[in-house]
Amino acid sequence: xxxxxxxxxxxxxxxxxxxxxxxxxxxxxxxxLKKGDYIGIVGxxxxxxxxxxxxxxxxxxPREGSIxxxxxxxxxxxxxxxTMDDHFPxxxxxxxxxxxxxxxxxxxxxxxxDRDAAMNALEQVGIPHLANRLFREFSxxxxxxxxxxxxxxxxxxVLVLDEPTNDMDVAAEHTTMELIDELHxxxxxxxxxxxxxxxxVVNHAYQVAIVGDGKVKMGPINEIVTPESLLGLYGxxxxxxxxxxxxxxx
Amino acid sequence: xxxxxxxxALVSALIAVAVSCPAxxxxxxxxxxxMEGLNPVTAPATSTAPQPAAxxxxxxxxxxxxxxxxxxxxxxxxxxxxxxxxxxxxxxxxSAPTATLPIHPAHHAGLSTPPASSAGxxxxxxxxxxxxxxxxxxxxxxxxxxxFMKRALLAAVLVCGLCGFLGVYVVLRRIVFVGITLSEFSxxxxxxxxxKGLSVALCSVTGMLIGVGFLSARWARKKxxxxxxxxxxxxxxxxxxxxxxxxxxxxxDDLQEIISxxxxxxxxxxxxxxxxxxxxxxxxxxxxxxxxxxAAFDPDSAEAAGYQVRFxxxxxxxxxxxxxxxSIRAVGSxxxxxxxIVPAVSALLLTKRMGAxxxxxxxIGMLQAPIGLYLSYAYQFSTGPSIAAVGLVFLAAAxxxxxxxxxx
Numbered sequence: 022x023x024x025x026x027x028x029x030x031x032x033x034x035x036x037x038x039x040x041x042x043x044x045x046x047x048x049x050x051x052x053x054l055k056k057g058d059y060i061g062i063v064g065x066x067x068x069x070x071x072x073x074x075x076x077x078x079x080x081x082x083p084r085e086g087s088i089x090x091x092x093x094x095x096x097x098x099x100x101x102x103x104t105m106d107d108h109f110p111x112x113x114x115x116x117x118x119x120x121x122x123x124x125x126x127x128x129x130x131x132x133x134x135d136r137d138a139a140m141n142a143l144e145q146v147g148i149p150h151l152a153n154r155l156f157r158e159f160s161x162x163x164x165x166x167x168x169x170x171x172x173x174x175x176x177x178x179v180l181v182l183d184e185p186t187n188d189m190d191v192a193a194e195h196t197t198m199e200l201i202d203e204l205h206x207x208x209x210x211x212x213x214x215x216x217x218x219x220x221x222v223v224n225h226a227y228q229v230a231i232v233g234d235g236k237v238k239m240g241p242i243n244e245i246v247t248p249e250s251l252l253g254l255y256g257x258x259x260x261x262x263x264x265x266x267x268x269x270x271x
Numbered sequence: 272x273x274x275x276x277x278x279x280a281l282v283s284a285l286i287a288v289a290v291s292c293p294a295x296x297x298x299x300x301x302x303x304x305x306m307e308g309l310n311p312v313t314a315p316a317t318s319t320a321p322q323p324a325a326x327x328x329x330x331x332x333x334x335x336x337x338x339x340x341x342x343x344x345x346x347x348x349x350x351x352x353x354x355x356x357x358x359x360x361x362x363x364x365x366s367a368p369t370a371t372l373p374i375h376p377a378h379h380a381g382l383s384t385p386p387a388s389s390a391g392x393x394x395x396x397x398x399x400x401x402x403x404x405x406x407x408x409x410x411x412x413x414x415x416x417x418x419f420m421k422r423a424l425l426a427a428v429l430v431c432g433l434c435g436f437l438g439v440y441v442v443l444r445r446i447v448f449v450g451i452t453l454s455e456f457s458x459x460x461x462x463x464x465x466x467k468g469l470s471v472a473l474c475s476v477t478g479m480l481i482g483v484g485f486l487s488a489r490w491a492r493k494k495x496x497x498x499x500x501x502x503x504x505x506x507x508x509x510x511x512x513x514x515x516x517x518x519x520x521x522x523x524d525d526l527q528e529i530i531s532x533x534x535x536x537x538x539x540x541x542x543x544x545x546x547x548x549x550x551x552x553x554x555x556x557x558x559x560x561x562x563x564x565x566a567a568f569d570p571d572s573a574e575a576a577g578y579q580v581r582f583x584x585x586x587x588x589x590x591x592x593x594x595x596x597x598s599i600r601a602v603g604s605x606x607x608x609x610x611x612i613v614p615a616v617s618a619l620l621l622t623k624r625m626g627a628x629x630x631x632x633x634x635i636g637m638l639q640a641p642i643g644l645y646l647s648y649a650y651q652f653s654t655g656p657s658i659a660a661v662g663l664v665f666l667a668a669a670x671x672x673x674x675x676x677x678x679x
Contacts, residue, residue, distance in 0.1 A: 078575045098575035108443050109568050110623050119569070122561045123576050130561075155623060168572075175576065 029056040030091050031178065031211055032077065037086035039072050046072045050086070050237050052230070056178070059205050059212045060239070061222030064232030065255060070215050071183075073232060077213060078181060095123075097172025097210075099182045102164035107157035113167045114152040117142050120174030142174035143167075146200060162193035169200065173208075180204065182214045186221055198225050219246070219270040223261060246270075409649040415641075420648065423534035426542050427640035427658055430598040431610045433549040435636025436556070437591050438615030439628050444567055444587075448501050449486060450611045453592045454604050455508035456482025460596075462515035472544065475600065479592035482508060487585045534602050534644065534654050541601045548597040552590045563587060564625065602655060609659035610636050617662075617669035620678070635665055 030053055037050040046069040054060070054077070064070050075081035076088060078096055097120070120142065121135040131139075143149045146166040151159070156167060165185060172180055185201065186194040202225055205212045216222050222229055223242050230239040231246070233254045238245060242261075251259035251270070261268050415424060441450055460478020464471045485504050556563060565573040566583035574580045591611070598607040618631035643658030652660075 080574055096575050098572045100569065100571050106443070106568060108619075110619065110625055110628055111568065112624070115625065116568075119561075119565050119572070120576075122565055123578075125561065127562070128558050171572070181575070 030054070031056055031094060032091065033089045034076075034083075035087050035089070037076070037083040037088060039069070039076050039081060040084050041072075045084070046235065047232070047237060048085075048235055052237065052239055054179075054211055054213075056211055057205075057209045059225070059227040060214070060230055061226030061228070061242075062213060062215045062230045062232060063217065063219060063222050066217070068232045069235070069237075070232050073230070073237060074181065074183065074213070074215055077179075092178075094178045095175055097175050097177030097180045099165070099168045099172045099180070099185060101184045101187050102161055102168055103188055105156070105164065105168070109156070111156050112153050113143060113148065113156055113159070113163075113170070114139060116156055116167055117152075117170045117174050120171040123175065138176075139170075139174050142170040145173055145204070146170045160193070161189050162197060165189070165193075165197050166200065169204070173204065177210060179211045179213065182212070182216075184216055185214060186216065186218060194221065201225065219251075219259075220268075223268040223270060242268075411645055414645045414648040419535050420644065422537050422539065422542060423654065424641055424644055426537040426545060426601045427534045427606070427644060427654075428637045429542070429545045429549050430594075430602045430607065431614065431636035431640045431658065431662075432633045433545075433552060433594050433636075434598060434607060434610035435614035435618070435632040435634075436553065436629055437594055438611040438613075438636075439618065439632050440563070440567060440587055441591065441611050442615040442619060446501075447612055448498070448505070449588065450591065450595060451604075451608055452486065452501050452505040452508065453479055453482045453588070454595045454599055454608060455505055455512065456485070457592070457596045457599055458604070459508045459511040459515065462512045462519060465519040466515050472596075472600065475596045476593065478508075479596045480589070483585060483588040483592050486588060487581065534606075534658075537601045545597045545601050548593055552594055555586070555590060559583075559586070602658075606655040606658055609662055610639075613659070613662040613666050614639065617666045620666075620669040620673040635662070635669075639665060 032052075032054040034050045034052040038045060038048040039050070040046045050073075062070050062073060072081065076083065078098065079088075079090075117139040118131055118135065121131060121138055125131055125135055140149060140152065143152055146169050148163060148166050148170070151163060151167070156164065159167065169182075169185075180201075182201065186197055189197060198221060201212065201214070204210065212226075214222070214226060223246055226242065228239060229242050229245050230237050231250060231254060238250070246261050248258070248260045251257065251261075259270055261270050263269075415421060441447055457475045457479040460474040460476070460481075461471055463469070463478065464474035482504060485507070486501065490500050562573075562578060562583050563586070565576070566578055566580045567587065570580045570584075573583075595607055595611075598610070614636035615628075615632045617635050618628045622628045622631050639658055639661040643661040644654060646652060646661065647654040647657035
């Protein structure tokens with residue numbers, strides 16, 4: 022895999038404290054997110070992964086410190102496919118076109134260019150033939166691809182994925198992660214992937230941000246994902262071992 | 272799920288038909304409480320030129336809406352059946368216990384009470400009385416000839432079409448009970464208007480807006496589900512309504528007429544209100560359909576894309592609330608609430624595209640209005656429940672079509 026990382030900093034967290042109401046969730050965050058980074062965000066349930074994600078997306082203001090955007094960023098957010106509402110009679114194309122809504126602006130309808138961009142995004146994720154099929158008829162993997170296509174259609178600088186392989190079988194997980202890797206390589210996007218699946222993160226991301234005990238520790242996988250850090254994080258004697266070309270957390 | 276839906280539709284249809292039956296009980300209802308003034312909705316509608324059909328007053332105790340009576344072979348109805356008029360005491364028109372059974376053939380025969388043996392007879396059997404015309408002989412042209420029926424048709428088509436359209440959001444967003452809660456807030460506003468002698472329309476809309484504010488607020492969401500607060504809102508608004516009604520000088524009768532509504536008593540002013548509201552609401556939804564859809568379908572992603580989802584949520588609630596506030600004035604709460612749900616469900620069963628669902632829901636809503644009104648006129652059912660029952664028949668048909676296509 023090529024590493025399209027650059028020195029172009031997109032976002033900086035300086036001594037940031039995050040929380041809701043009176044409750045502090047994360048403190049002393051000092052992070053620098055660069056174009057081309059591929060960061061896996063891991064941590065136990067309730068550790069603050071979603072809180073960090075909200076702050077990155079600009080939906081949660083810091084209680085202390087500052088979050089600096091070095092340029093106007095377009096986010097391509099990919100939610101968990103299984104959280105989407107299947108009752109809406111929307112086709113894959115309808116959903117991907119939503120990624121263009123901000124560009125289209127208020128009142129106006131989608132232009133030919135917007136429609137082409139939506140189809141192009143569907144082609145990039147390999148499901149142009151499903152454009153006119155209803156989203157609710159899709160498998161989990163097809164739904165995830167549709168949501169990724171929507172994120173791509175918006176022309177993002179940052180691709181944010183929330184548990185992209187949740188509830189997927191091994192084959193779907195493999196193809197989904199291959200697709201994310203490919204998009205990262207081809208587009209040079211900053212990819213942020215929240216996942217509780219450590220094996221997925223250590224085999225695909227370049228860096229990892231471990232969220233736990235109200236802190237975030239970020240760095241290269243080899244330095245951050247150690248038996249000591251995993252013991253502290255999960256309270257279990259885990260290790261990362263190399264099996265062939267893959268890393269396995271056992 | 273499918274069985275539950277069909278059972279619900281069947282039970283609802285039976286209830287709608289049952290509550291429409293005028294001879295529901297052998298026992299005559301108790302006399303209504305005295306009324307201090309004319310009903311502000313009924314009076315203008317019935318004070319126009321002589322009507323070929325009589326609009327019987329609501330039974331304030333039972334809370335039943337009025338019903339339409341066809342004319343007897345074109346002859347003007349007896350004076351006591353001509354409905355309320357400005358120079359006639361409403362109390363006198365409703366004080367007789369038999370006023371709640373006005374469409375029974377015995378009334379046409381001039382009897383003060385129906386024969387005991389036929390007290391439970393359906394209104395669809397007027398041929399039992401020799402001097403009563405067969406209701407089946409009423410043509411569509413005859414039914415919609417009177418001015419009040421034309422106004423009723425216009426009001427019902429507008430309300431059912433608008434509510435049908437908005438109902439797609441109500442059903443898809445699973446906020447069915449938001450509709451009934453907002454209608455209660457609106458009713459509380461009406462009660463306040465009576466208490467203070469303020470504008471009913473203004474207070475109705477204000478009450479609805481307070482409801483929107485209440486439902487949009489983020490009340491301790493980590494501890495209590497949003498559905499619970501919809502329930503709390505319903506209790507709050509209902510309690511406020513009842514407490515305000517207790518102190519209202521206008522009394523229960525006027526308020527019930529406003530809340531129950533009746534298409535055949537709408538005035539041109541009511542229709543104007545509904546028409547303006549419908550145009551503005553539909554225009555808003557047309558212009559901002561992208562934003563409304565995105566925020567409704569995937570609020571997290573919409574927010575990540577930079578949309579103020581709370582604003583669009585509030586906009587949806589406000590437009591639904593406005594539709595409710597204006598519709599209740601014209602057609603009553605039952606028909607408003609039913610139009611917010613039933614046509615949308617039928618449309619979602621029949622269609623496979625978002626745009627088609629909106630269009631179909633509006634069309635089904637508009638179609639149920641003339642059919643229900645005609646049946647109400649021809650077979651002497653209450654208007655609101657008749658239209659709602661037609662909607663349920665459409666729903667059953669839509670479910671059947673969907674089953675045949677193996678969609679459900």
